[in-house]
Amino acid sequence: MPFHRDFDHQDRVLRTTIVGPVTLEDIDDHLRALRRRRGEGRPELIDAREALPGEINPRVLLIVAHRARFLIGTRTLERRAVVVSNDLSFAFARRFAAFVAGWLRIGVFYDMDTALEWVRRPAWAEKIARMTRVASL
Numbered sequence: 001m002p003f004h005r006d007f008d009h010q011d012r013v014l015r016t017t018i019v020g021p022v023t024l025e026d027i028d029d030h031l032r033a034l035r036r037r038r039g040e041g042r043p044e045l046i047d048a049r050e051a052l053p054g055e056i057n058p059r060v061l062l063i064v065a066h067r068a069r070f071l072i073g074t075r076t077l078e079r080r081a082v083v084v085s086n087d088l089s090f091a092f093a094r095r096f097a098a099f100v101a102g103w104l105r106i107g108v109f110y111d112m113d114t115a116l117e118w119v120r121r122p123a124w125a126e127k128i129a130r131m132t133r134v135a136s137l
Helices: 024-036 058-072 087-099 112-120 123-136
Strands: 003-008 013-021 044-052 080-083 106-109
Touching (some): 013 112, 080 112, 087 106
Antiparallel strands (some): 003 013
């Protein structure tokens, strides 16, 4: 399985690394593991710089989005940051983020430090920042 998970107790971030080709079954296994370990309630930093699309195409991404919603159910999901190494991976990750935009926040980054900073940022801090920007207009 190309997904490797580790929970960093110091910064309370679930760190997932994806290496090699990814299949729909691999993604399903990852989602089930998150549900079993209640990992969906923790922010996740996903290092996908060494991931290969395998059988994943835009249609499969939509299937993954629907399966993720079904597997996770009504639980509240913390944000996910995905770090990629090329434009094709960036486009795929952004497309997936668009498919799940109504119920899951996914940020896509080229830089690991920026992604970690974003995923650590509490949701309430982001809401305050948005409200401050709107109030200043």
